[in-house]
Amino acid sequence: METPFTLQGQRILITGAAGGIGSEAARICAGLGADLVLTDIRPDIPIAEELRAKGAKVETSAIDITDRAAVERLVREAGALDSLVANAGYVVWDDWEDEGWDETFRRIMDVNVLGVFHLVRAALPGMAARGAGRIVVVTSVAGKVGGVRSGPHYVAAKGGLNAFVKWAARRAAPSGVLVNGVAPGPTISPMTASQNFDSSGIPLGRMARAEEIAAPIAFLCAPASSYICGSVLDVNGGIFMG
Template sequence: MTENGHDALGLRGRRVLVTGAASGIGKATALLLARLGADLVVTDVAPLADTETQALKCGVKVTGRPGDLADEGFLQSLSSEPDLFAFANCAAVFSRDGWRADLSPQDRFDLLMRINVRAPLVLGNALVDRFGERGGGYVVLVGSAAGRNGGGIAGGTPMDYAASKGGVHTLVRSLSRRGVARNVLVNGVAPGPVDTPLAQGLPFAPSALPLGRMGRAEEIAWPIAFLCSPAASYVSGAVLDVNGGAFVG
């Protein structure tokens, strides 16, 4: 079964790897891809049962790969998944509200960078090569408007998170240069504040945003799905701002 009963983006039967698929943008992306007919490999450090159950109702194949993106061995294992057509990196961590209070500030910073920057770098590099060997593919990395402006939209955005997302935008451009010669199209999406668990408790008023509200995870999922699909066959190296006008550059 596909969205509106047809293969809207040419994804039916295509196998897509989605990280951060247990909640938020990652879950919304995985479920939209399933509705569009894509088979899924979903991963997260959090439980994936609900994502898997909902996706299976769409009549697609779903492979759950629970694991930690800070684990180098797990990254290598993910990049070896067979028959992948596209990769959507939606996973990220946000260093606030006591996140990993058991670690020193330096170790927290290092862990955040391993998950937010090193994981998409390792997976992106490996999959650009693998996709190229198979004739092409699609890579989408989720950045953030905070990576554009240092977190000025929501003043409580941690500096390390903003810096990590700026790094993701740079990865998009660097990987796109590697990928384009291999017919692998690498792009990014830069959301603003989105109504997900990651954004809960940010000290700003949604009414202050240009559209007067936060985004919905599904509103970010559609551009990601587009960039994972043959519909985006002439897009490479772009970071698409999907933030309701909160950043205009």
């Protein structure tokens, strides 16, 4: 393996690319040589222009990942993908006694679980047919420890994703496709901007910067991680040591 930390020539689809971690994943992957297909429910993906200005090949699209037909169209139109980074996620900082909570529960499950299933189901056959591919699912430490500040819907959704990574990894491995996850701890991004996290509970004493989550994501797309299969990497400053 000559250059295990390159993404040169790879075509990578990243969801949630308008957000904190997705933008940084795009930046690092492009820096390592990848061509990108960036998507988000938001029509504007600011990182795209920045990366194009530096010479990267970047396509963008706006879809809601809970829309199965839209996901399948996107993946079809994206062509031969080397990696999929299923990063888009959704949290609501509420209480399960709140009025209308069941609706919030359904939306959180739809975005964080069903949306990821749509993506993986759509991307796997093409990768399997080519005998190679990487799928990286962004889960959360919340799904491992029961949440730092998040509620039961998000905790259950991300715990479900941690399990799903293993299901998908077993299914995909025989065809040469590696499925893994990254489980971030509290990370500075628009998602957490309204919350106060007590850093004294984090062994490293601070929240993560988005690029500190993005780098392990890129690693799981790179040749360097060719024997990692069904892992969910703990990237949480020591909150949880698996």
